[in-house]
Amino acid sequence: MKYNFLIAFIILVVSCFINASGVQAQTGRIIALKEAIELSIKNSKQLKGSRAKVEEATAALKEAAERRLPEAGISASHLRLNSPNINVKTKSTTTNGSGSSTTGPGNSGKPSSLSYGMLNASLPVYSGLRIRYGIESSKYLEEAARLDADNDREAVVLNTINAFDNLYKARAAVDLVNESLQGARQRVKDFSNLEKNGILPRNDLLKAQLQQSNTELSLLDAENNWKLANINMDLMLGLPDTTVLTVNEADLQSAEVQLKPVEEYVQLSMQNRKDIAALALRKKAASTGVKAAKGGSYPSVALTGGYVAADVPNVFTVTNAVNVGVGIQYSLSSLWKNSQVDQAKAREKQLEASEESLNDNIRLQVNQAYQNFLSTKKKIEVYQTAVAQAEENYRIVRNKFQNQLATTTDLLDADVAQLQARLNAAFAKADTSVAYNKLLQTAGLLLNQTETK
Numbered sequence: 004m005k006y007n008f009l010i011a012f013i014i015l016v017v018s019c020f021i022n023a024s025g026v027q028a029q030t031g032r033i034i035a036l037k038e039a040i041e042l043s044i045k046n047s048k049q050l051k052g053s054r055a056k057v058e059e060a061t062a063a064l065k066e067a068a069e070r071r072l073p074e075a076g077i078s079a080s081h082l083r084l085n086s087p088n089i090n091v092k093t094k095s096t097t098t099n100g101s102g103s104s105t106t107g108p109g110n111s112g113k114p115s116s117l118s119y120g121m122l123n124a125s126l127p128v129y130s131g132l133r134i135r136y137g138i139e140s141s142k143y144l145e146e147a148a149r150l151d152a153d154n155d156r157e158a159v160v161l162n163t164i165n166a167f168d169n170l171y172k173a174r175a176a177v178d179l180v181n182e183s184l185q186g187a188r189q190r191v192k193d194f195s196n197l198e199k200n201g202i203l204p205r206n207d208l209l210k211a212q213l214q215q216s217n218t219e220l221s222l223l224d225a226e227n228n229w230k231l232a233n234i235n236m237d238l239m240l241g242l243p244d245t246t247v248l249t250v251n252e253a254d255l256q257s258a259e260v261q262l263k264p265v266e267e268y269v270q271l272s273m274q275n276r277k278d279i280a281a282l283a284l285r286k287k288a289a290s291t292g293v294k295a296a297k298g299g300s301y302p303s304v305a306l307t308g309g310y311v312a313a314d315v316p317n318v319f320t321v322t323n324a325v326n327v328g329v330g331i332q333y334s335l336s337s338l339w340k341n342s343q344v345d346q347a348k349a350r351e352k353q354l355e356a357s358e359e360s361l362n363d364n365i366r367l368q369v370n371q372a373y374q375n376f377l378s379t380k381k382k383i384e385v386y387q388t389a390v391a392q393a394e395e396n397y398r399i400v401r402n403k404f405q406n407q408l409a410t411t412t413d414l415l416d417a418d419v420a421q422l423q424a425r426l427n428a429a430f431a432k433a434d435t436s437v438a439y440n441k442l443l444q445t446a447g448l449l450l451n452q453t454e455t456k
Contacts, residue, residue, distance in 0.1 A: 031247045036167055036254035039240060043163040046241030050159060053152035060148035064141040070134045071127065079120035086113050119313035119321075125330060126306040131298030136291045143288035147281040153450070154277035161444045166236050168433045171250045173229035175429040180222045183422045187215040194411075207411035214415050255436040265373045268446045272365050275447025279365070282358050289351040296347040302333035365445065372442040379431060379438045386428040393417075393424035 044050060127134065194211045197203035237246050273279060311324040400417040403409035443449040 030243070030245060031249065032242075033249045033251070034240075035251065036164070039167055039236070040160055040163050042240040042242070043159055044156060046239075047159045049155055050152070053155045057145070057148045057152050060141070060145040064138070064145045067134070067137040067141040070137065073124055073126040075122070075124040077120070077122045080118070082117040084115055084117055114315045114318050117313075117315050119311070121309060121311050123309040124307070127303065128306060128329075129302075129304040131301030131303065133295045133298040136295035136298065140288040140291040140295065143284045143291065147284040147288070150277040150281035150284070154281065157277065157444055157447075157449050160449055161440060163239060164437055164440050166232070166239055167250055168255055168437045170229075170232045170236050170248060171252060171255060171433050172430050173225070173232040174250070175252075175433075176225040176426060177222070177229050179422065179425050179429065180218065180225045183418070184215070184218045184222055186418070187211070187218045191215050210411050210415060214418070252432065255433045260439065262376075265370060268373060268442065269366055269369050271446045271448060272369050273362070276365060277447065279358075279361060282354065282361060286351065286354045286358065289347065289354050293344065293347040293351060296343040299334070299343060300337040300341070302331055305330045305332075368445040369442070372438070372445045376435070376438040376442050379435045382431045383428075383435060386424065386431045389424045390421075390428045393421040397421045 191208070191211050194203055194208045198205055198208045233246075233248055234244055236242075236248050237244050242248075306328075307330045308327045309325070311321060311326075313319075313321040397417040397420070400409050400413050404411070404414045440449060
């Protein structure tokens, strides 16, 4: 007996420990929309890539500016030689009749090595304005990269709002379906008692049991969707996968807004959209690139200087050989080679076409978001009316059923219609906030809106 009691006690302790570990593995957290946006911006992989692109553009600008700096190089060599024949002719005060003295193989030592070192430097003075235009183009591209990062940041904010909305709707679906399941189970229990007493046909009981099974399956799907939405939100916010998030419906209910005319939102989008501004800067960079390409047909001028030292044992030694001058370089082939200019002009035309296409797309996006927001607001009113109608219909059908004036099928259909109406109404409230934020995003106003909340 004592042995069995000890085993039972150990099993109980282990079970409690396992259950406690399971409870601790999942942590609950109530999160507000503003906090979710801040965490998503902080932990977004997409924004990390955007910041890296900005750093790359900044480095490219630095590289373009460094072309103004002087170029300098140093080289040195030490060579072993064979037995060369060296003939050095130099001016001499004692002549051999020709006014020069000759040192040949017979009257000088033969060198066995050669050492020399050189230092060269050049400072660009004029390069057909290619350096200037290169710096100007890089500045435009750096600003465009920063605007792209802002545009990506706005997209991350909108994705967070959508994920927040999906998580709320998934949780609301679980709650509503679970509530409906409780009603279905109670109905099956009531029908079972009626069937046992011979008041209700067995076929009607089977229909009620079938609806309960279908509702249980719907609950499983709803719980699965909620778990996936929760994990997706955890990943976006950089939280552990086991964090169970709870959101507040009030964060998704936007206050009544004074909706502007759609054309005003279109004008605001042209003024505030970061992608439009970034494309305009890239157009300027392309235009500057055309000027830089044309600069290739002009000569380059640079200040040059250097120092040379050499030593050939038994022959000569050179030290303190300093040179300073001006270097000019001009490529004659630039007179008939102008493909770089044509390529730069083609890139400029491509960006002009892209800008026109983007403007059309933005007008369409703003109009779609505007109409979708109006539609979702109208749906709230319709769904609220539908909920009242579905609840009243279920009440009437249930009374008729109790008075044997309606069939079991009518009752079950009325119950399903009631559940669907409640789901639609719950979803519509959250979707209205998402639709309004989408409108703000298409108009380039979403970051300002979220930062002021």
